[in-house]
Amino acid sequence: MSAPSRFDRGHTDDLMTFLAASPTPYHAVANAAGRLEKAGFRQVAETDAWDGTSGGRYVLRGGAIVAWYVPEGAAPHTPFRIVGAHTDSPNLRVKPLPDSGAHGWRQVAVEIYGGPLLNSWLDRDLGLAGRLTLRDGSTRLVNVDRPLLRVPQLAIHLDRSVTAEGLKLDKQRHMQPVWGLGDDVRDGDLIAFLEQEAGIPSGETVGWDLMVHAVEPPAYLGRDRELVAGPRMDNLLSVHAGTAALAAASASPDLPYIPVLAAFDHEENGSQSDTGADGPLLGNVLERSVFARGGTVEDRARALAATVCLSSDTGHAVHPNYAERHDPTHHPRIDGGPILKVNVNNRYATDGSGRAVFTAACEKAGVPFQTFVSNNAMPCGTTIGPITAARHGIRTVDIGAAILSMHSARELCGARDPFLLASALTAFLEG
Template identity: 80%
Template sequence: MSQSPRFDRGHTDDLMSFLAASPSPYHAVANAAERLEKAGFRQVAETDAWDGESGGKYVLRGGAIIAWYVPAGATAATPYRIVGAHTDSPNLRVKPIPDTGHRGWRQVAVEVYGGTLLNTWLDRDLGLSGRVTLRDGSTRLVNVDRALMRVPQLAVHLDRSVNADGLKLDKQRHMTPIWGLGEVREGDLVAFVEEEIGAGAGDIRGWDLMLHSIEPPAYLGRDRELVAGPRMDNLLSVHAGTVALATVATADEEPPYIPVLAAFDHEENGSQSDTGADGPLLGTVLERSAFARGGTYEDRARAFAGTVCLSSDTGHALHPNYTERHDPGHHPLPNGGPILKVNVNQRYATDGTGRAVFADACERAGVPWQSFVSNNAMPCGTTIGPITAARHGIATVDIGVAILSMHSARELCGSEDPHMLAGALTAFLES
C-alpha cells in the first residue's frame, strides 16, 4: 500500500474492526466502553452518588456514552474539552409487530430510520442486531451477523422504465425484507431471537432491533488508499474520539483541561431523546462531575464558559460525477486531512474563533486540514454541533472527515483520514 508518514494502517485496521463489531448504537457504546476500561476508566451509575476522585469514568445510557478523565489537581471550575459524535446511522428498524408477509413469503415489518439512501439496502445480505429487554428488566445485545434477510429489487423485466425514469421506492410497500417461505406466524421473529441469545420462550418483553449489512469493511482502490464500510457516519468519529480520550488519559503528562467524549444516539432523526444531544444527558454529567469535586453553580458556570467542543461528524467529499453539486471553491478530498465545516446560517456551529482552535490542533498534530461549505443552491445538513452550543452555552466547532455515499448502507472514506482525525482530536484534548 502507498503510505504517507501520516498513515497508520494499524489505526485504520482497528477502525474497520470497530465498524464490523458495532452493527447498532448499543454495540458501539459497549465496544467504546470496553476500550476505555482497558485505559483505566470505570463505569459509574447515574443512580449512585458520585465521588470527586481523579481518573477516568463513563456513563452508559442506551446508545449513548459520556466519558471523561479528571486529571490530578483539577478543580470544580476546570473547563472541559469535549469531542462530540453520534452512534446511530440511517437503517431499517423492526416494527412492534414484526411478523408479516403474504402469498407464501415470510417477511419482517420495518420502519425506515433517518434519511437513508433506500436503494442501497436492496439486494444486500442483511443481519439483525440491537438489544432486547427481558422479563426481569435486564437487557441483552443481539447480533445475528449472517445472511438472514434481503430486500429484493423488482426485476428489470417487470419495470422496463427503471433505467430511463429512475428507481422509485415506496418506503411502506417496497422496503419490507423477506426472510423465508411459508405461513406467517405471530411471534416468529421474537422466538427466533430468543433462541439466538439463549433466552427462554416468552422472556423477551421489548426490543430495539435493526437490520445491518453483513459485508465487512474493506480497503478499496488500486493502492488501497480508500476504505469502504458501513456506519462510517458516524462511528468513524466515535472510534477516533475513543482512541483520543484513551491516549490522553494514559499519557505521562496530565492535561490542563478535563477531556470528554460525548457520543449520542438519535442524531439522524433530530437528537430529541434522553440519549440525544438535545437532551439533558451531557449537561447533567458535566454538572455532576463539577459538583462531586465540591463545586457550586458559580464553578459550573466558570467551567462551561471555558469549555470547547469539537463536534466531529462526516462531511461531503467532492464527488467526481456530480461536481456541480459542490461549492466551486471548496473541494475536500479523501486523505486530505480532517475538514472544518462552516455554515453561516448555523447549520454548523463553527465561527472564526473555532477555526483557530481547530487549526491549532491540526498544526500540533502535524496533519493537514480542509474546509467544507455547501453550494448556496443546495440545502445544508446539520449536526449535534449547533444543538450542543445552544443547549449548553458551550463554544462548539464542527469538523469531521470527508466521505462519499453518505447515508448509504456502505460509505467510502480515505484510508489515511481516520488516523489524522484521531491525531487532531488527541491534540485538542491534551491542549
C-alpha cells in the same frame, strides 16, 4: 505529538474491526466502553453518588456514552474539552409487530429510520441486531451477523420505466425484507428466533429495539488499498476516533482541561431523546463532575464558559461524478485531512474563534485540514454542533472526516483520514 508523516494503518484496521462489531448504537457504545476500560476507565451509574477523585469514568445510557478523565489536582472550575459525535446511522428498524408476509413469503415488517439511500439496501445480504428487553427489566444485546434477510429488487422486465424514469421506491411497499418461505405467518416467530440465537428462555422478551445491517465486512480497496468501504462510517468513524483520542489523552501528564467524549444516539432524526444531544445527559454529567469535586454553581458557570466542543461528524468529499453539486471553491478531498464545516446560517456551529482552536490542534498534531461549505443552491445538513452550543452555552466547532456515499448501507472513506482525525482530536483533548 509528532507529525504523522505516514498514517497508522493499525488505527484504520481497528476502525474496521469496530465498524464490523458495532451494527447498532448499543453495540457501538459497548465496544467504546471496552476500549476505554482497557485504558483504565470505569463505569459509574447515574443512580449512584459520584466522588471527585481523579481518573477515567464513563456513563452508558441506551445507545449513548459520555466518558471523561479527571486529571490529578483538577479544580472544580477546570474547563472541559469535549469531542461530540453520534452513534446512530440511517437504516431499517423492526416494527412492534414484526412478523408479516404474503404470497408464500415470510417477511419482517420494518420502519425507515433517518434518511437512508434506500436503493443501497436492495439485493444485499442483511443481518439483524439490537437489544432485547426481558421481563425483569434487563436488556440483552443480540447480533445475528450472517445472511438472514434481503430486500429483493423488482426485475427490470416487470418495470421497464426504470430505464427512462429511474428507480422509485415506496418506503412502505417496497422495503420490507424477506427471510423465509411459508404461508403460516405467526406472531412471535421473529422474537422466538432471536431468543434462541441469544440463549434467552422462550417468552422472556417483552420489548425490542432491532435494526437491519449489511453483513459484508469493511474492506480496503483501490490500487494501493488507499480507500476503505464499510458500513456506518457516519458516524462511528468519529466515535472510534474520539474513543482513541480520549484513551490517549488520559495518559498525558499535566492536562490543563478535563477531556470528554460524548457520543449520542438519535442524531439522524433530530436528537430529541434522553440519549440525544438535545437531551440532558451531557449537561448532567458535566454538572455532576463539577459538584463531585466540591464545586458550586459558580464553578460550573466558570468551567462551561471556558469549555470547547469539537462536534465531529462525517462530511462530503468532492464527488468526481457530481462536482457541480459542491461549492466551486471548496472541494474537500479524500485523505486530505479532517474538514472544518462552516455555515453562516448556523447549520454548523463553527465561527472564527472556533477555527482558531481547531487550527491549533491540527498544527500541534501535524495534520492538514480542509474547509467545507455547501453550495449556495443546495440545502445544508446539520449536526449535534448547533444543538450542543445552544443547549449548554459551549463554544462548539463542527469538524469531521470527508467521505462519499453518505447514508448508504456502505460508505467510502480514505484509509489515512481516520488516523488524521484521531490525531487532531487527541491534540485537541490534550490542550
